Amino acid sequence: AQSVTQLDSQVPVFEEAPVELRCNYSSSVSVYLFWYVQYPNQGLQLLLKYLSGSTLVESINGFEAEFNKSQTSFHLRKPSVHISDTAEYFCAVNTGFQKLVFGTGTRLLVSP
Amino acid sequence: EAGVAQSPRYKIIEKRQSVAFWCNPISGHATLYWYQQILGQGPKLLIQFQNNGVVDDSQLPKDRFSAERLKGVDSTLKIQPAKLEDSAVYLCASTSAMEQYFGPGTRLTVT
Numbered sequence: 001a002q003s004v005t006q007l008d009s010q011v012p013v014f015e016e017a018p019v020e021l022r023c024n025y026s027s028s029v030s031v032y033l034f035w036y037v038q039y040p041n042q043g044l045q046l047l048l049k050y051l052s053g054s055t056l057v058e059s060i061n062g063f064e065a066e067f068n069k070s071q072t073s074f075h076l077r078k079p080s081v082h083i084s085d086t087a088e089y090f091c092a093v094n095t096g097f098q099k100l101v102f103g104t105g106t107r108l109l110v111s112p
Numbered sequence: 113e114a115g116v117a118q119s120p121r122y123k124i125i126e127k128r129q130s131v132a133f134w135c136n137p138i139s140g141h142a143t144l145y146w147y148q149q150i151l152g153q154g155p156k157l158l159i160q161f162q163n164n165g166v167v168d169d170s171q172l173p174k175d176r177f178s179a180e181r182l183k184g185v186d187s188t189l190k191i192q193p194a195k196l197e198d199s200a201v202y203l204c205a206s207t208s209a210m211e212q213y214f215g216p217g218t219r220l221t222v223t
Contacts (some may be wrong), residue, residue: 098160099157
C-alpha cells in the first residue's frame with residue numbers, strides 16, 4: 001500500500017532564510033505527487049504537483065519540489081521564506097482511482 | 113468559479129448526539145470525497161463518491177457514520193451517535209482531472 005512520510009512535524013525558520021520540507025513515499029506503482037498547504041482555519045490548497053515530465057515543479061509563490069524516483073522523495077523547497085508562508089504543509093500521493101494518501105504534515109513557522 | 117462549499121463551519125455537540133455536515137462540490141465535478149482530519153494528523157479518506165455511487169468507503173466507521181449523495185451533486189455526512197474521538201475537522205473535496213479542491217471544512221467538537 002502507498003504511504004507518505006513527513007519526518008519533520010515542525011520546522012522553525014527565520015524570514016528570508018531557505019527552507020526544505022521533506023517528503024518520502026512508498027509505492028509499487030507509478031505515482032503522482034502533490035504538496036498542499038493549509039492556513040489556519042482553512043481547507044487545503046494545492047501548492048504544486050508532479051504528474052509526469054520534468055522532475056522539478058514550481059509554484060507561483062516561489063516554492064519548488066523535485067521528484068526523485070531513486071530516493072522515493074518529493075522534498076519541498078523555497079530559497080527565501082516570508083512570514084506569510086507560515087502554515088501546515090501536506091505531502092500526498094495518488095494511489096489510483098483519484099484517491100490521495102496524505103502525510104502527517106509539517107508545520108512551517110516563519111519568524112521575523 | 114465557486115469553490116467547494118461546506119456547512120456548518122463549526123459544531124459542538126455532546127457525546128451520543130447526532131450531527132450532519134453538508135457539502136456542495138464545484139459544479140460539474142463528478143467525484144466527491146469526505147475526509148476526517150484529526151488534530152496533528154493528515155486528512156484520512158472516509159468515503160469517495162463517483163456521481164451518486166460509492167467508490168470507496170472502506171475506512172468509514174459504518175456503525176456510526178453514514179453518507180449520501182442522492183442526486184450526484186451535494187452530499188451529507190452524518191454521525192450517529194457521536195463519540196469523543198470523532199472530534200476533528202471534516203473536509204469535503206471534489207476532483208477535476210488529477211486535482212482535488214477542498215472546502216473550508218467543518219470543525220466538530222464532541223464533549
